[in-house]
Amino acid sequence: SGDRPPVRYSEPTLAARAARVLRDNDTGAVITAAPKLYPHMWSWDAAFISIGLARLDVRRAITELETLFRAQWRNGMVPHIVFTEADAYFPGPDRWGTENAQDGPSNVRTSGICQPPVHAIAVQRVLEIARRSSPNERADAERFVRGIWPKLYAWHRWLVEYRTPGSAGLVAIVHGWESGMDNSPRWDVPYDAVHPGAGLPPYVRKDVRVVGDPSERPTDREYDRYLWLIEEMRRAGYDQRTIVENSSFLVGDVFITALFAVSCDVLVELGKEFGQSGEQLRDLAEWAANARQAVAGSCHSVSGMARDRDLRASRWLDTQTIAGFSPLLCGGAPDDVQLQLLSLLDSDRWCGHPDLLAPVPPSVSPMRPGFNPRQYWRGPQWPVVVWLFGWAFERRGWHERARRMRDGGIRLTDDGSFGEYYQPFTGEPLGSTEQSWTAAVVLDWLC
């Protein structure tokens, strides 16, 4: 029923338009995640954006990642938002109130949580692209990798030190925003146990003013919980140990754990090449092995799908979403489970659903009760997630599968609006348009 512009751009024109989006969203200091809805730098967005930027200008790509890592907290955390001066997004820096956090950075304002650790993947990709570019860009990128490697190591170490509690070995999140899949049904059960207290300061949402149809965004009930968790963290002075011990939301995130495993592998590859210390390489290899084992250990005995774990309630979360395919990202699941997941991914419950405009995985299966084709992480397709699966498939040597993700991703986005997410049946772009990371992954697919 929705509008999708009737045009389908050719690949060269689509690439030119994607490049223009990144240039237009460049404030000089950062590329904003989206011009109106997200006028700041987001952590995992910046990683994907740097991959797209590298296709245009390797130095600009390097600057983007360096800007993000200048905001790294003293304890190693890479914050989920680095704020610009813009005032159009809520919650902004005043609401987060991280300036008194003991571990916060001094010269820049940030949020107090993190996002998925895809930065090593981006760094390696930027290096690869630079090496195919010019000798100068190659030299710049190599210098950059040497400089950022210890910071990436510190970021990964933070995830192990502070965020791997409990026996399941999964990397834990303390807020749905940390997952990057904010209102995914993955988090419905743990959010039911979050009870906003009377002390929740009043607030006014800004996102629903920007997005024409508020039903494409999370609900007010969900926002109360998002804001309440921030309130808890603020009261804890953003002390990680206190937060992990007490926050009313603590969930082992299987998708982050899979990305962490493969990002550790990538860091080992880079570290070997650039002569990093053997001890740190051994740490990373051990973290990767543990994370991979945790992902495999989460798989449901019947469906094979990987599961998150509610660490407060000590129970597995059986809700099936795109995150159930996490073992395909990092490997390590037994062969029969992997085959089961691959045939499920191809089946009419997922990519093979006959009504999809583009055969790429939606955030939730269209066959699942509660699937909502227009609402955020509850059904739409997200180009950046498609890129991640394509990237992982290529890395695993599954070239034909990787090509299908790329071709499907281009089909999804060839209307040229660079939607934040897409209605899977009509291809209507939803949420924001001119979304930077969508433009970035399209550029990577096309170049």
Ligand code: 9WN
């Ligand atoms: C909260 C910027 C970010 C993405 C997330 C996506 C959305 C923010 C929001 O936008 O989250 O962090 O306000 O909804 O869910 O993955 O990084 O693009």
